[in-house]
Amino acid sequence: MGIELRKAAVTDGMDIYEMLQELPADENGFINNAAGMQFEEYKEWLKGKVLAAEQIGIVDGWKVPQSTFWLFEDGRPVGYGNLRHFLTEKLLEQGGNIGYSIRPSDRNRGLGKILLSLLIEESKKMGMDRLLITVNSQNTPSLHVALANGGKIERATAERNYVWITL
16 A cells, blocks of 8 residues: 555544544644544544635635645554645744644654655645745754755754755
């Protein structure tokens, strides 16, 4: 079976839910809003994720269109990523185009690098030409993943590195 990237769908089930429960609610700036949800709440949350990918323009003054993807290895979800379709001034400072996380039980096997490369391919399909990843300064593994995928640190502060990937 191998590696596969799947776009979030309202039909996603218990396997995704269980992965989301394993992922921290907030780790190095990556927010997993589904952490701690009941299964029924998760199903409603999924509807919002699907709608966010279809959104046009900015909603509520800050929400940009965002697609969510699950990374599967041999039919089992091992991580997920969000791909923002464009950035606002605020997202240029904190958030960037891409956020991703690998299930703790599946880390340190190169899956983050694979997930980011697949998200980059999705961004190319959307017609994007440049991506920003903001990486918390203490998150060395994620910084290595971004740099391994062609990223260049264009700015760094005490809190985060601003890594741009030109497509």
